[in-house]
Amino acid sequence: MKIIDAHTHIDYITPIFQKDVVGAVCCATQESDWPKILDLMKVDNHIYGAFGIHPWFVEDVNDDFDKKLKQLLQSNSNYMVGEIGVDKYKPDMEKQMDIFIKQFELAIILKRIVCLHCVGAWDKILRVLKQYNKENLPPIIVHGFNENEQIMTQLLQYKNVFFSLNKNSVYGKNCRIEQIPQNNILIETDGKPDAILSELIDVIAKRKNKSNLPEIIYNNMQRVLNNE
Numbered sequence: 001m002k003i004i005d006a007h008t009h010i011d012y013i014t015p016i017f018q019k020d021v022v023g024a025v026c027c028a029t030q031e032s033d034w035p036k037i038l039d040l041m042k043v044d045n046h047i048y049g050a051f052g053i054h055p056w057f058v059e060d061v062n063d064d065f066d067k068k069l070k071q072l073l074q075s076n077s078n079y080m081v082g083e084i085g086v087d088k089y090k091p092d093m094e095k096q097m098d099i100f101i102k103q104f105e106l107a108i109i110l111k112r113i114v115c116l117h118c119v120g121a122w123d124k125i126l127r128v129l130k131q132y133n134k135e136n137l138p139p140i141i142v143h144g145f146n147e148n149e150q151i152m153t154q155l156l157q158y159k160n161v162f163f164s165l166n167k168n169s170v171y172g173k174n175c176r177i178e179q180i181p182q183n184n185i186l187i188e189t190d191g192k193p194d195a196i197l198s199e200l201i202d203v204i205a206k207r208k209n210k211s212n213l214p215e216i217i218y219n220n221m222q223r224v225l226n227n228e
């Protein structure tokens with residue numbers, strides 16, 4: 001089995017720690033992560049770097065962060081944008097939205113994969129998505145997808161949206177894994193050492209009754225990375 005972790009962080013680099021994992025998307029949460037991820041990518045070519053400001057960290061963001069982010073993204077056409085988004089349970093929604101939109105627009109202009117974080121604010125995210133031409137939207141990795149079928153259906157009108165499942169999605173009650181189209185599923189640790197990806201994939205394969213699901217999930221991630 002070959003697995004790519006669709007969402008982890010600098011403190012838990014999956015290919016080093018887990019069997020079968022051959023690559024990982026390493027998401028920044030704040031500006032101080034950016035140089036650390038760049039250093040890691042220099043020594044490990046299985047790491048795909050995503051750069052941005054996480055909604056939990058918008059308070060101490062520098063005014064010129066978007067200028068710096070743009071420069072960094074322009075230095076390598078493979079760099080992704082993430083982890084960006086909104087979180088209803090964290091302070092300053094207005095600032096969260098402002099920072100999210102700035103970064104999302106950079107991703108559109110520069111045609112970059114987006115690693116999206118959304119908790120309790122899908123109405124806001126869907127309103128933003130509607131403002132753009134569907135054809136211009138980059139691939140979006142919805143991290144830790146754990147929502148009902150209604151939200152899934154609304155997101156599926158965008159052909160480039162992928163649902164990255166973590167431990168909570170697989171073992172929780174919200175997410176109707178049986179309903180998610182197999183070609184839109186990815187898998188992630190979210191930097192949690194107790195999320196063993198091969199086990200999570202096994203559970204999903206059983207629930208969907210698809211023995212070749214490991215290959216499908218791997219190929220889905222290749223499609224995201226190659227922007228096909």
Ligand SMILES: [Zn+2]
Pocket residue numbers: 007008009027083143190
């Ligand atoms: Zn994360």
